[in-house]
Amino acid sequence: MKMPPWTILLAILLGYVCCKIVYRLTLHPLAKYPGPFLAKVTSLYSAYRGWHGDIHLDIVRCHSKYGVFVRYGPNRLMVNTSRGLHDVYGYGKNVRKSKSYLSMVPDKHAWSILTLIDKKTHLERRKVMSKALSDTALKSFEPEMLNHMDVFHEQVAVAEDSEGWSAPKNMSVLCMRLTFDIMCEFGFGQKTSLQTDRTLDFIPEVLKNYSWRMGIYEQYPKLARLNAEGFARILRIGNDLRDKFEEWSDRFSEVVMNRQDGLPKGQFGLIRDLKTSNGSFLPHEELLAEGSFLILAGSETTAITMSALFFYLANNQSIYDKLASEIRSTFSDISEVTSGEKLLSCSYLSACVTETLRICPPVPGIPWREVEDGGAIVDNHYITTGLNVGASMYSLHHNETYFPSPYKFDPSRWLDAEGTEKQKSLAYTAFNPFSLGPRGCAGRSMALLELNLLVARTLFCFDFRLASGRLATVGRGHSDKGGLRSRENEFQLFANITSYCEGPWIVFKRRGVAG
Numbered sequence: 001m002k003m004p005p006w007t008i009l010l011a012i013l014l015g016y017v018c019c020k021i022v023y024r025l026t027l028h029p030l031a032k033y034p035g036p037f038l039a040k041v042t043s044l045y046s047a048y049r050g051w052h053g054d055i056h057l058d059i060v061r062c063h064s065k066y067g068v069f070v071r072y073g074p075n076r077l078m079v080n081t082s083r084g085l086h087d088v089y090g091y092g093k094n095v096r097k098s099k100s101y102l103s104m105v106p107d108k109h110a111w112s113i114l115t116l117i118d119k120k121t122h123l124e125r126r127k128v129m130s131k132a133l134s135d136t137a138l139k140s141f142e143p144e145m146l147n148h149m150d151v152f153h154e155q156v157a158v159a160e161d162s163e164g165w166s167a168p169k170n171m172s173v174l175c176m177r178l179t180f181d182i183m184c185e186f187g188f189g190q191k192t193s194l195q196t197d198r199t200l201d202f203i204p205e206v207l208k209n210y211s212w213r214m215g216i217y218e219q220y221p222k223l224a225r226l227n228a229e230g231f232a233r234i235l236r237i238g239n240d241l242r243d244k245f246e247e248w249s250d251r252f253s254e255v256v257m258n259r260q261d262g263l264p265k266g267q268f269g270l271i272r273d274l275k276t277s278n279g280s281f282l283p284h285e286e287l288l289a290e291g292s293f294l295i296l297a298g299s300e301t302t303a304i305t306m307s308a309l310f311f312y313l314a315n316n317q318s319i320y321d322k323l324a325s326e327i328r329s330t331f332s333d334i335s336e337v338t339s340g341e342k343l344l345s346c347s348y349l350s351a352c353v354t355e356t357l358r359i360c361p362p363v364p365g366i367p368w369r370e371v372e373d374g375g376a377i378v379d380n381h382y383i384t385t386g387l388n389v390g391a392s393m394y395s396l397h398h399n400e401t402y403f404p405s406p407y408k409f410d411p412s413r414w415l416d417a418e419g420t421e422k423q424k425s426l427a428y429t430a431f432n433p434f435s436l437g438p439r440g441c442a443g444r445s446m447a448l449l450e451l452n453l454l455v456a457r458t459l460f461c462f463d464f465r466l467a468s469g470r471l472a473t474v475g476r477g478h479s480d481k482g483g484l485r486s487r488e489n490e491f492q493l494f495a496n497i498t499s500y501c502e503g504p505w506i507v508f509k510r511r512g513v514a515g
C-alpha cells in the first residue's frame, strides 16, 4: 500500500519529536536533575508560566518539591542557594548572558546594555552607563527629582472628607507615572508630565504589554519569531494604543536624538554621543533600543517597590509608627529631607526599603546565563558548555535557610541586634534584588535614592492608611485564589521580564490638618 507524502512527512516529524523527547529525558546532560516533566521536554512549560505571571511562585513550588537544583527547561537548570547565586552571577565566572535575551533585540543593530551578550562591547557600554548613573550625576539631578515628588504629593494632598483624608489613590498607577517622569527627565532631559497629563495614560499600558510579551519570549525565544506583533497589527488588535505610542515616541526620540548644542541632553546624552572603536556613533536602532530599555528599567522596577512599600507600611501599623517616628524626629523641615547624612542616619527607613526589596523583588524570575566553553561549577556541580543556569530572586528571598519566616514583612531582620549578626550576614549572601557581578543593576543608587526620598518625604508631610472596603483587598492574596496566591498579607507580583502589580489603594491626610 502506498502512503501519501504528507503521512510520510508527519511520521518523520513525529519520529523526530519522539527522539528529541527521549534524548532530553535520558541522555541529555541535565537528564539526572529533577523537575516538572513538561519542563524537561519543552520550554513551553515556563513560557506558559510567564504568560500567567506566576513563574516566580511556580519556581518556589518546584524548589520545595524537587530540591536545590531543578531542571526548568530542556537546557535550563536553576539553583536555590547563595553559593549557586554567586557562582552564576559573580565576577569572573565562565558564563555570559543567555541567547534568550536575543528575543528582546527587535532589529539586527538594536542591542541595549541589557541584551548585549558580547562581554567586551558590554564592558565599554557599562563604563559610560556607570558615569551616567554616578553619584555626582544623581546629586545634580536631585532638585528635579524632588520637583517630581512634589507633584506626586500635590496629587495625594487634596482632602475629600471632613477629617482631611484624600480620596483613595492607586499607588501602582501613581508610582509608575512618577518614576516615568523622573526617568525621562534624568535620562533625556525631557519633561513628560505623565503625572498630570491624562492624555498620556496609554504609555504605562503599552509598556506593561511590552514587558509581558518579553517575559514570555525570554522563556521561549522561538515565540518571538512568530511575530505576534505583526499579526496583531494586521488583525488591528491594539492598534489604537500602538499608534498613539509610536506617534509619541517618534516625537520624543526626534528631540532626544538631536545632537544640536543647547538642546536638553539628560544623562542619556553620554550614550548618544558615545563613539565606538571605529569612530562612529551607535546606530539609530541601537540608541532607540537603549533609550526604551532605560525608561523601562528605571521606571517599572522602582514603581513596583514603591507600591510594595506603601502596601507593607499600611498593613503593619507598628512598623509604620516606628518609621514615621524616626522620620519625624530626624527632620524638622521638608527642605531637610534630601540625600545626605540625615537621610543616611535613618536606619529603620533603610531596613524597611531593604525588606521590601527582599519580600517583593521587582525582577522575581530568572535572568538566565549561558555556560561558556570549558563549563562552569555551580554550587559544586559541573555544568556543561552551552547550558543555561540561573537563580530566581523571589525564590532565594523566600528560602528559610537565609530568611526565617520568609513571608513575614520584618525590617528588624536587617537591623543590628545582639545575637543576630550571623543570621544577618547569612541573609546578605542571598539578598539579590539588583542582581550582582558584571551584569548587576547599574541604576541601584538611583533606585535607592528615589525610594528613600519618596517614603521619607511622604511620611514627613502625610499620614496614610489603606482605603476601606473592597479597595483594601486590591493587591493582596486571597484564599479563593488558592496555592501560593492565597496569602492575604502578601503583596502580589505578576512576573514578566520585570513584573507588575495592582494597588494598593491608599488614603492620605496632610499632617497638621485637624480632623
Ligand code: HEM
Pocket: 113, 114, 126, 129, 133, 294, 297, 298, 299, 301, 302, 305, 361, 362, 363, 367, 433, 434, 435, 438, 439, 440, 441, 442, 443, 444, 446, 447
Ligand atoms: C528597585 C529598582 C530596580 C531593581 C530591583 C533593578 C533590578 C535590576 C536587575 C535584576 C538587573 C539585571 C537584569 C538581568 O540580568 O537581566 C538590572 C539591570 C539593569 N538596571 Fe536595574 N533595577 C532597578 C532600577 C533601575 C534604575 C532606576 C535604573 C536606571 C536607569 C536601572 C538600570 C539598569 C541597567 C542599565 C541595567 C543593565 C545592567 C547591565 O547589564 O550592565 N535599574 N536591574
